[in-house]
């Protein structure tokens with residue numbers, strides 16, 4: 001029998017979210033319960049298990065799992081210390097194993113640790129030794145570091161954005177681990193940093209210009225693009241071409257550098273065009289069909305707090321009478337709605353309770369729905385928790401208020417609270433990219449709004465202080481020459 005240890009630690013943070021996240025913002029699980037959860041969902045671990053389960057001689061050791069409930073602000077020191085201790089204790093407790101699979105993100109940063117995933121991998125190596133096969137999967141928004149690649153034997157990364165290949169990525173990582181354990185491959189990881197932050201529709205892998213880079217980079221043992229989360233302000237922030245050689249190192253290095261040049265040359269297309277808040281509200285009010293107002297500046301799945309009321313406030317200020325559906329995180333407003341009860345009319349301040357970029361907006365409305373905020377994601381079936389939630393209808397604005405942030409890249413929150421976006425003239429979508437089927441189909445207009453926020457695509461508005469400079473588009477860069485870094489572990 002061969003034993004494989006499986007662990008997970010996934011979270012993405014925005015350094016510009018003023019609210020630090022805590023240990024309590026993670027769903028933590030151990031052992032069999034952790035594996036049992038993933039057998040029911042289309043996650044990386046789920047994909048990996050589907051591969052491992054095909055081997056009668058493989059025994060799985062369920063280790064430790066910490067999944068961010070949703071993306072968030074920088075993790076408190078004490079929170080990461082506890083999470084890392086539990087993770088590494090689980091690695092120790094597994095005893096001698098034949099291989100390791102970790103599902104990580106790549107954009108988790110704590111107050112005192114910038115590269116949390118690199119730290120977990122480095123500390124794991126101290127426990128399992130230098131030669132043990134360790135296969136790791138990452139998010140395409142991960143910030144790839146030398147430390148990660150020094151300690152992983154082989155890495156995998158999503159090929160899709162918006163992400164629809166969690167399961168497939170985990171399955172690839174598992175197959176690589178099996179081949180590594182069988183001595184079939186001798187991978188060398190190649191990283192080519194590109195000093196560019198990218199956003200916008202051309203970063204969509206199905207339709208955008210980035211597609212050719214992803215296809216080229218993935219045409220090897222394991223590869224893809226790491227475009228980073230532009231809001232995780234750490235030293236290594238930037239984009240990377242990632243490829244894995246298996247006996248063809250020189251050719252793979254040359255190809256990775258060529259892809260980096262291709263990516264660099266298309267960087268000006270990989271930006272998000274934005275309309276001012278005022279213009280956006282005016283355009284939405286003037287439309288005759290359904291409008292999607294994209295508020296990527298308060299994208300909870302990128303690490304924003306979710307308490308922006310900016311678009312609703314501007315629509316109301318302009319006297320717009322078209323119906324709008326919008327999510328706002330505001331625990332105190334939910335409390336007030338809950339205390340009043342369904343059917344009651346309340347006057348309540350909404351938004352701006354977490355991020356001082358926003359001013360609380362006073363509204364009067366009717367409490368339509370109260371819920372516990374427990375949902376199943378329509379995208380992947382995962383359990384999501386928005387905390388106690390309330391729907392308050394304030395004239396043309398229907399606000400879905402939640403106690404805590406939850407991912408908003410699909411309709412889960414709206415539908416779970418009885419609100420179908422298709423029934424509204426306008427929907428505020430706090431996510432940069434969503435699958436077309438959720439909001440865009442049947443919509444007359446999509447407006448990318450330049451609202452203030454911790455995850456604004458207006459990158460210059462954020463005030464990066466820690467990332468290595470120069471970094472385009474924050475700084476002009478005249479000449480860029482790709483330089484590959486190669487990481488090879490002992491066989």
Ligand SMILES: [Zn+2]
Nearest residue numbers: 139140141163
């Ligand atoms: Zn991502």
